[in-house]
Amino acid sequence: MRFKADVQNINTFYKLVSALTSIGSICWVRLSLDDIRFTIIPEQGSQVWAVLSINTVFDQYTIVSQADNVINLEIPIGQLTAALKSALNAVAAELRLTKVGNQPILCLKITSLSGSSGTFGSSFNDQFDGDGQTVDLQTTGNTDRTHEINQQIPIRVLSPETVANIHEPRCPDPDVHIQLPNLKALKSISDQFTQIAIRDTVSRSGRQNRPIINFEANMHGCLRLSVVTDPQNISCLWTELSNPELDPTQVEGGEEGIANHPSTIMKQKGSADGKSLEGWASVRIDGKDLSKVLSIGKLSGRVIACVCDKHAIVLYVYLQSEEEEEDSSVLTYYIAHTAG
Amino acid sequence: MVDKDIPVFTAVSSSARQLFILLRCLNFATKAQVQISAEGLRISAEESSSMEAFAFLEKELFESFQFNPPASPDDAESLSSNHSADIPIFEISLPALLETLQIFGIANPQQPRDSNNNSISSTSRNATNAFDSRVLGMTGICRLTYAGTGSPFSIIMSEANVTTTCDLTSYEPSTIEDIPFARDKLAQKIIMSGSWLYDAMRELESTSPEQLSITASPDPPTFTLSASGTLGSAIVEFSNNKELLETFQVGRKVRNTYRFALLKKAARTMQAAVKVSIRVDDQGVLSMQFMIEVEKGVSFVDFRFVPLIGEEAGGNGDVNADEETDGYHDDDDDEGDDENSEMLEG
Incomplete structure (x- = not known):
């Protein structure tokens, strides 16, 4: 299973994800070569089913799995929002699925110009909230004066069987x-x-x-x-x-x-x-x-x-x-x- | 409401906001009494029979004001003869009224400057910023209607393709007794700036007082506010200076004591008022009449407070004043325009 993508439109992606946080905290994200789907079904209240064409948010991407190249993840949406917020002024952001030990991690690598690093100080505090999310800060010694921040969000990988039983609600034809x-x-x-x-x-x-x-x-x-x-x-x-x-x-x-x-x-x-x-x-x-x-x-x-x-x-x-x-x-x- | 009947009362205001600013002054009670007459709307609120406040919304405050008292003989019988031009007083929920005006009224881009959260104005709910109406683009024109006893008091606002309607349930009033104030038996009359009174109250508040004594005397110190409570006491003195006390009329030394907590409820009004007329009658009843600037000139909000007497007042029982006056006891609630104009002159 491999997933790696360059986030193309960080601002839109951030707004979308932050709008979802008002609905619930745990989000089922389904990645495929056609689209990305975000689904939040809280115990109480309204559900949201979002479908984004993959080009809306990802530029270069690799999505490979044994289940028809579909990857299902369970993501704490608040942490993803926080991570994306710190990337708002970045020159590039890359989203990648990795593992630390047995823990699957969604890693957001943010590349910013060092001159414009006004945001990371605050985002560092925002993010480091003891939820297991970690932030690594590396300043590359290169002449291009960029630095990288890696935001690691612990997630769960869902099996196709797990998600097979989650269906969109069926409603009668609307009046x-x-x-x-x-x-x-x-x-x-x-x-x-x-x-x-x-x-x-x-x-x-x-x-x-x-x-x-x-x-x-x-x-x-x-x-x-x-x-x-x-x-x-x-x-x-x-x-x-x-x-x-x-x-x-x-x-x-x-x-x-x-x-x-x-x-x-x-x-x-x-x-x-x-x-x-x-x-x-x-x-x-x-x-x-x-x-x-x-x-x-x-x-x-x-x-x-x-x-x-x-x-x-x-x-x-x-x-x-x-x-x-x-x-x-x-x-x-x-x-x-x-x-x- | 049935269309064929002419409603008893219809008025259009171009500024729900100015109604809101005036009625916000009464925001210490849960119910407001509404009395409609040909001259305007009198909205009043009271607390534990020892404090009352009323705002008089003159018909001039409205773009149009139509009052059609029921004229049919059946109805006339039910009305007492002295009040034939009035309709029965009714009560509505004051928070509901303010909420509604707020929805309509905050549209005005002029954000109030007095929205800071001083502890003394804590009686106010966080009313001014909850609703950002620039978003709504509403102009604040609203129509008030009342079809008569048993009907709701309705506030309607139409703006482009949005119509908001609020029907406020009218209740039978629990009490319609006013605190009597003998306007012709005044022991003291002082006119000063509302914000100075507010500043004084705020200073005194720091000792968490229980009582406030108001002393006025022809000899210095002429006008003092002294607060006392378990934590101590504090005094604010005003000298008799024309710039400070615009009007100062007192025959002999007068001292009366009131519950600080009640006077505090008028704090927001003090802050908003341009001037305040502080009067005390021979029974020690305190009347504070506030002049508040609105878009169409000025309006008045009145507060009345019953004094603490004897033991209650902490032994300072030298209750007032001019026993000579023998005028009749005036229960009439029509606002003394002469007094209003006196404040206006200054």
């Missing part, structure tokens, strides 16, 4: 799909509503329960977040959002499939001003989960929310890559409906 408004604004509202909901649970039961937010959308460009508590009922309604057209080639049954699709049926109900009571697909979700997911706003992608009424929201975050026109990388978040 409504809608492009979300500016994520920062949405997150601000979500954060604020979550605070209101938390205070309500505290004032009612004396302890913090899950802050429930209603997330609703219709097929006429409306999205509504709301919180209902005893002293106040507050809601925020966005209108004039876009409901993307379904692609017949992607829908089972083609044109006919679209005609019978739940969202086509939902389109006949409701209104564009959001005043109609009909035509809403709604879920009750934990506001903290939503806020965590919306922190993906840092990556400034296009986000489509698919709402399966009383079931789940699936958020597709399409990352904009600088060179390519089409969305080659997508993060998929699943937030489950809370009954009750």
Whole structure:
């Protein structure tokens, strides 16, 4: 099993990985010659399944294994984020799978110009947190005045059998799909509503329960977040959002499939001003989960929310890559409906 | 709300932020009483019947202000004859109101300068920076509506394609008694800068006092604040200097004692106020009227405090003052505009 790659776009890679840290701490990373997949399934809360085309982050790479050149790793995502953070000003970064004794290690070799070493002092402190992660600093005596930092992250290698049983959640066809408004604004509202909901649970039961937010959308460009508590009922309604057209080639049954699709049926109900009571697909979700997911706003992608009424929201975050026109990388978040 | 009925009250404010700045002064209570009249909105809060505060949002503060008291004969019967132009007072959750205005109001790019976290202003929640609204691009125009008893008090803001609606549940008020203050039987009246009073309070706070005595006398030392507690005592003296005390009217020496913890709740208001009028009536009730600059001129927030008496006041029982005045006892809550204008002149 061999893995070695030059990290091409450290900034994007860092932003992506740091956005994932809000979801959970342990990440399953699947490396293949086509793509890299990041999956986090925390015990509670929303899941994320991200697929990146390999060219988005790696330039020169070698991925060799006996299982069809697929490598499955379990990585502490926080440590990877910290390591990448220290590489933000690097001239080059190389990611490599090695071993120290019997412990598999993911090693990030960062090459920086010595003149611009302002970051490593602080990153050194950040990183060296006793999690078994080690940082080696070597200054090469060459005339090019570069130095290297090796960040070693202990990981686990997962066998194909282990990951064979991990599946993406299956959802029914969504009732409504809608492009979300500016994520920062949405997150601000979500954060604020979550605070209101938390205070309500505290004032009612004396302890913090899950802050429930209603997330609703219709097929006429409306999205509504709301919180209902005893002293106040507050809601925020966005209108004039876009409901993307379904692609017949992607829908089972083609044109006919679209005609019978739940969202086509939902389109006949409701209104564009959001005043109609009909035509809403709604879920009750934990506001903290939503806020965590919306922190993906840092990556400034296009986000489509698919709402399966009383079931789940699936958020597709399409990352904009600088060179390519089409969305080659997508993060998929699943937030489950809370009954009750 | 039913569309066919004209709501009892509708008002549009172009700045939720200025409402927020004023109402934040009341942020020591969990409930606020709202009284709507043709002149404006009176929002009040009280604590343990020994302190109350109210902000009067004049109709001039709003872009439009419509008050349509219920006129039908059925409704008129239920209203007492003196208050025929008023509608019953109701209560709403004050934190919920402030949270809502905050969502709407922080849009204003002028970040408040007074958001530092001095311990004396710890009564305020961390209210100003939680919401970065430049991100939201909201202008802070909001509409307030109330359809009458039993209806929610609603705040609605529309901005481009985003509409935020907050329905605040209206409750029956627990008590509608005000702390009586005899405006015509004043023992003391001092007008000074709010921030100097705030500075004095902050100095005194360092000894964690339990009581604060306010002494005013025609002879020096003219105006002193003395704090005492288990850790010791401290005194701040103000000399009778026109630049320091803009107005100083006192007939004879007056000394009254109040709970420091209650006065501290007005600290944020002291800090925000341009001027404060500190008045004490013949019963020792302390009124502090704060003049606060808002975008459309000035507004007033009033605090009233009941004095500690006899044993409570640590033996300094020489409670006040002018026994000569024999005017009637004025319970009316209309704000004395004459006094307001006096502060404005200075």
